[in-house]
Amino acid sequence: MPNPHDCPGCAAPDLAFAAHDHSHCAHDAIQRAEALTAATGARLTPVRRRVLEILLEEHKALGAYDVLARLAQDGFGNQPPVAYRALEFLVDQGLAHRIQRLNAFTACAHMGEVHAPAFLICRTCHTVAEAAATPARAALEVEAAKAGFQVERTTIEALGLCPACRTQA
Amino acid sequence: MPNPHDCPGCAAPDLAFAAHDHSHCAHDAIQRAEALTAATGARLTPVRRRVLEILLEEHKALGAYDVLARLAQDGFGNQPPVAYRALEFLVDQGLAHRIQRLNAFTACAHMGEVHAPAFLICRTCHTVAEAAATPARAALEVEAAKAGFQVERTTIEALGLCPACRTQA
C-alpha cells in the first residue's frame, strides 16, 4: 500500500476532483469509520459497513435505491427501509452526508472531524466534493441574526462545473 | 388600502416573521408579478396566477400536491403536471423559489430584484423567510475556487427557530 502522503485523495479529501489512488482512499476511510464507531459504541454492522463501502466506491452521490440494488446483489435485504436505515445511521454518525439537491447520499470525506460541510456538485460528471462551509455558514448566521432567526442546521450546496469538466467545456 | 409604508411586510419583505398586513403584501406582489411578466412577454395565465396567489397566502412553503389540491378546488386540472408546470414557470420567472430541504415552493419576496436568496426555515411554525445570500454565496465561491470549481447555482438554507417560536421555547 502506498504511503498516505502519496495519495492526494487522502491528503486533501475534499479534493474529490483531483486524480488519486481511490482504492487506498476508500480503504483508509473504512478504517477510520471502524475506529470512530468503536470509540462511541456505535455498531458498524455488515449492512452498514457495506453501504459505506458502496458510497466510498466513487466520489459521487448515490440514491437510496441505487444503494439498495447493490445491497440486494450482495445478499442483503432488498426493501427500501434496509437502505434508508443504514444511510440514516451513517449520516447520524457523521460517516456520510445527504445531498439535498440530489436526494442522494455520499460518504463523508472528513470522518471524525467536526464539520458542517458545503458540497460542490458537478453538473456534468456528478462528482461531489466537500468544501469548508464555515465562512459561508458564518455569513448566513449574520443575515439570520438580523431577522432574529436562530440557525440550527444549514444546507449549503453549489451546483456547477468541476475543474475537469470546466476544461472540456 | 393602507399606505405601503404602513406595512412591515412590504417595507421589508424578507421579514416574513414580522406581523404585517398580509393581504396587502400579497396584493402588492401580484401587481408586481403582472408588471414583470408583461415586461418580458411571459404570460401569467389563470393557472399560474392562481398558483402564485396560493403561494402568497402565507409565508410558508407549500408542496406541489398541496398547491394542486387548491387548484382542483378552483376548477383547474388536478393532475400533478398542472401544478409542477405552473410552479416551474414561476420559479423560472423569479416569482417563486423552491425550498430544497422541504421539497416545496414559496412565493418570492423580492420580485424583480436580481437575487440569489438564502432561506430561513422555522422548524416549528414552518414560516420561510428570505435573507440576503450574497455574503454566504461569496464565501462559498471562495472555497469553491480553491478546488477549481466554478459555481453556477447555490442552495443556501437554514433550519432553525424564528423569533416568535424562539421566545415560546
Add this chain to the structure above:
DNA sequence: CTTATGTATGTAATATCATAACAGGTCAAG
C-alpha cells in the same frame, strides 16, 4: 377568414423517493 405555428393545459400512466408498522433475530446485562 383560414390555416399554420407555438404555447399552454389536461390527463393517464408511471417513475422515483421515503416512511409506517410489525415480525423475527441477535446479543449482552441482569
Add this chain to the structure above:
DNA sequence: CTTGACCTGTTATGATATTACATACATAAG
C-alpha cells in the same frame, strides 16, 4: 435463561416528480 435494547427483514403505503400524448387556445401568416 430471560429480559430488554437494538438490528434486520418484509409488507404495505405514502409522498414527490416526470414522461408521453391529446386537446385547446392564441396569434400571426397566407
